[in-house]
Amino acid sequence: KHILTLPGDGVGPEIMTGAKAVLEKIAKDFNHEFTFEDGLIGGAAYDATGTPLDDATLERAKNADAVLLGAVGGPKWDTIDKTLRPEQGLLKIRKELGLFANLRPIKVFDKLIPASPLKETIVSGTDILFVRELTGGLYFGRPSERRDGGNSVVDTLIYTKEEIERIVEYGFQAAKLRGGRLTSVDKANVLESSRMWREIVDAKSAEHPEVKVEHALVDSTAMKLITNPAHFDVVVTENLFGDILSDEASVITGSIGLLPSASLNSEGFGLYEPVHGSAPDIAGQNIVNPLAMILSAAMMLKYSFHLSEEAEAVEAAVDNALKDGIHTPDLDFEGGRKVGTEEMVEAVMSYIK
Amino acid sequence: KHILTLPGDGVGPEIMTGAKAVLEKIAKDFNHEFTFEDGLIGGAAYDATGTPLDDATLERAKNADAVLLGAVGGPKWDTIDKTLRPEQGLLKIRKELGLFANLRPIKVFDKLIPASPLKETIVSGTDILFVRELTGGLYFGRPSERRDGGNSVVDTLIYTKEEIERIVEYGFQAAKLRGGRLTSVDKANVLESSRMWREIVDAKSAEHPEVKVEHALVDSTAMKLITNPAHFDVVVTENLFGDILSDEASVITGSIGLLPSASLNSEGFGLYEPVHGSAPDIAGQNIVNPLAMILSAAMMLKYSFHLSEEAEAVEAAVDNALKDGIHTPDLDFEGGRKVGTEEMVEAVMSYIK
Ligand SMILES: CC(C)[C@H](C(=O)O)[C@@H](O)C(=O)O
Ligand SMILES: CC(C)[C@H](C(=O)O)[C@@H](O)C(=O)O
Numbered sequence: 001k002h003i004l005t006l007p008g009d010g011v012g013p014e015i016m017t018g019a020k021a022v023l024e025k026i027a028k029d030f031n032h033e034f035t036f037e038d039g040l041i042g043g044a045a046y047d048a049t050g051t052p053l054d055d056a057t058l059e060r061a062k063n064a065d066a067v068l069l070g071a072v073g074g075p076k077w078d079t080i081d082k083t084l085r086p087e088q089g090l091l092k093i094r095k096e097l098g099l100f101a102n103l104r105p106i107k108v109f110d111k112l113i114p115a116s117p118l119k120e121t122i123v124s125g126t127d128i129l130f131v132r133e134l135t136g137g138l139y140f141g142r143p144s145e146r147r148d149g150g151n152s153v154v155d156t157l158i159y160t161k162e163e164i165e166r167i168v169e170y171g172f173q174a175a176k177l178r179g180g181r182l183t184s185v186d187k188a189n190v191l192e193s194s195r196m197w198r199e200i201v202d203a204k205s206a207e208h209p210e211v212k213v214e215h216a217l218v219d220s221t222a223m224k225l226i227t228n229p230a231h232f233d234v235v236v237t238e239n240l241f242g243d244i245l246s247d248e249a250s251v252i253t254g255s256i257g258l259l260p261s262a263s264l265n266s267e268g269f270g271l272y273e274p275v276h277g278s279a280p281d282i283a284g285q286n287i288v289n290p291l292a293m294i295l296s297a298a299m300m301l302k303y304s305f306h307l308s309e310e311a312e313a314v315e316a317a318v319d320n321a322l323k324d325g326i327h328t329p330d331l332d333f334e335g336g337r338k339v340g341t342e343e344m345v346e347a348v349m350s351y352i353k
Numbered sequence: 354k355h356i357l358t359l360p361g362d363g364v365g366p367e368i369m370t371g372a373k374a375v376l377e378k379i380a381k382d383f384n385h386e387f388t389f390e391d392g393l394i395g396g397a398a399y400d401a402t403g404t405p406l407d408d409a410t411l412e413r414a415k416n417a418d419a420v421l422l423g424a425v426g427g428p429k430w431d432t433i434d435k436t437l438r439p440e441q442g443l444l445k446i447r448k449e450l451g452l453f454a455n456l457r458p459i460k461v462f463d464k465l466i467p468a469s470p471l472k473e474t475i476v477s478g479t480d481i482l483f484v485r486e487l488t489g490g491l492y493f494g495r496p497s498e499r500r501d502g503g504n505s506v507v508d509t510l511i512y513t514k515e516e517i518e519r520i521v522e523y524g525f526q527a528a529k530l531r532g533g534r535l536t537s538v539d540k541a542n543v544l545e546s547s548r549m550w551r552e553i554v555d556a557k558s559a560e561h562p563e564v565k566v567e568h569a570l571v572d573s574t575a576m577k578l579i580t581n582p583a584h585f586d587v588v589v590t591e592n593l594f595g596d597i598l599s600d601e602a603s604v605i606t607g608s609i610g611l612l613p614s615a616s617l618n619s620e621g622f623g624l625y626e627p628v629h630g631s632a633p634d635i636a637g638q639n640i641v642n643p644l645a646m647i648l649s650a651a652m653m654l655k656y657s658f659h660l661s662e663e664a665e666a667v668e669a670a671v672d673n674a675l676k677d678g679i680h681t682p683d684l685d686f687e688g689g690r691k692v693g694t695e696e697m698v699e700a701v702m703s704y705i706k
Binding site: 156 | 435512513
């Protein structure tokens with residue numbers, strides 16, 4: 001299997017090194033061959049090539065079996081032309097590869113319940129899979145422009161029926177593989193796109209009677225994620241709502257440094273990246289938590305390579321390392337042993353059997 | 354002063370009765386005359402007139418000195434034509450009266466800190482004023498329609514420069530009257546409207562050097578409201594972001610039953626309503642918390658009638674009643690005396706001096 005690695009900016013390179021080491025170990029123990037090829041994205045790409053993602057890299061991504069991405073962005077590039085900012089590289093690769101299904105599992109690790117900003121009784125049992133639409137809506141709708149000589153501005157929330165259908169279908173399939181419950185989030189009391197979304201969910205619901213569906217408004221969901229996060233199983237929603245709600249949900253676990261994500265296209269091709277950002281303030285200090293990147297690599301094993309056993313070996317190793325109290329400084333742990341990024345990676349490797 | 358009261362649906366009539374009683378008491382004690390006129394909005398209006406807000410009521414609102422609104426909506430009207438649903442009455446009155454500035458103070462009552470879903474150390478000290486733009490953006494932008502024979506759908510996020518300027522200016526003014534800090538929330542890494550919003554905030558910032566301004570992304574803000582809500586002073590943002598974030602913030606206080614709101618136009622005319630909804634499941638049982646409606650009436654005294662002393666008398670009465678442990682069943686109180694809606698209203702009245 002051939003993997004394109006795009007470390008990106010800030011802590012990206014450090015966590016990518018960690019994920020590669022873990023994958024090498026898996027390859028050795030389970031008798032696979034993974035080949036890696038490094039590419040540039042984000043600010044690093046801008047500095048080297050003048051654009052946050054060049055076409056050659058995009059071509060290499062298309063030819064790889066999967067893409068691992070670290071993180072992009074940083075204050076260094078805050079003032080450059082908006083079309084060249086690091087995030088544009090991320091938006092471009094998502095769009096060009098058709099990665100419409102963004103999966104963000106939000107799971108509370110028992111050991112980290114005390115680190116949650118929420119009360120223990122509320123957060124415990126939380127295990128949500130966000131299925132976020134990633135290539136449509138306000139992110140890519142046109143027109144997106146100034147008008148009347150700069151006196152007004154417009155962005156466009158646009159979806160085709162097909163775009164909604166495929167992500168909603170993905171939500172139903174995901175619910176079947178999990179707890180059988182699907183929450184579809186919209187703003188149907190205001191938006192026409194949400195009303196169409198709701199109709200499509202209702203139609204699909206008839207095709208999947210074994211899934212229990214509920215409709216929820218985005219504002220109510222923002223509340224319920226705090227008052228009763230354990231209520232949710234699979235949440236399916238459009239791009240911007242998914243961005244806001246999955247980030248909101250990510251912090252209730254007590255560490256965003258543990259959360260992976262997968263972005264898939266209709267052929268099952270995927271890009272895998274941690275939910276956290278490039279954290280330039282802590283880059284290069286050997287203190288960043290590599291687990292979100294490592295768990296993103298585990299998602300790659302599962303979703304792109306169908307190596308479930310290997311994926312579970314990685315997840316179990318992470319789980320066991322945390323259970324034994326080994327953790328990077330970002331985790332607010334009672335007891336345990338605080339280690340650096342490299343030692344954390346080694347610990348995970350030593351737990352893989 | 355002449356007040357149009359629009360009780361609306363569900364618990365609306367009960368809480369409106371409570372707010373009126375408190376206002377009568379204020380009128381008596383402070384020697385004012387308030388006259389009330391009842392009107393219909395929402396499902397109640399639909400049932401009586403076939404529309405959720407008729408033009409005659411709108412006319413009466415324009416001629417009143419202020420409007421008090423209870424709540425609208427309920428399952429009874431879920432299946433009627435979308436243009437006639439209860440919420441449309443609310444959206445119409447906001448738009449027709451030009452109520453562009455929606456103020457939502459989110460304050461933690463000491464007695465209720467234990468009822469917050471957040472840990473005490475995190476929630477304590479939270480005191481935020483949301484300034485939400487209320488008559489623009491995706492809520493009212495056109496086109497908002499199906500296309501290609503129902504094969505696609507579009508909503509439009511549109512703002513004029515003036516619309517952004519006036520709400521941002523409001524944010525700066527509010528920050529000056531409070532802690533002097535303003536967080537402007539946008540999604541400038543994706544939306545052109547957010548980039549224009551950010552430019553306007555920067556320009557205004559030069560005019561108001563005494564206010565400390567920060568820009569924040571909507572997704573990061575959704576996280577920070579949970580990890581560090583005490584960070585915020587005034588938050589200014591566009592319509593939909595304000596809807597989601599102010600609702601998210603509302604639950605961290607431990608009771609949405611205490612939160613008021615004001616919606617003002619450029620002449621200072623205002624409509625006042627609780628943040629909570631119509632709660633049809635508990636309507637008519639004398640158990641709904643009337644305090645959000647009563648505190649909304651206090652905001653009316655302050656913002657529309659410039660009766661600060663009277664507003665503070667109401668707020669102090671609510672505070673003192675809670676301090677003495679008197680509360681409706683929605684509040685998760687340690688100790689204290691549980692009472693019904695009417696008794697809660699009487700308690701507040703008895704604390705006004
Ligand atoms: C960097 C930004 C454009 C991106 C998004 O909004 O999708 C990020 O917040 C994310 O969620 O991956
Ligand atoms: C009822 C609905 C249209 C409304 C809104 O979205 O503005 C409500 O959620 C609010 O915040 O007042």
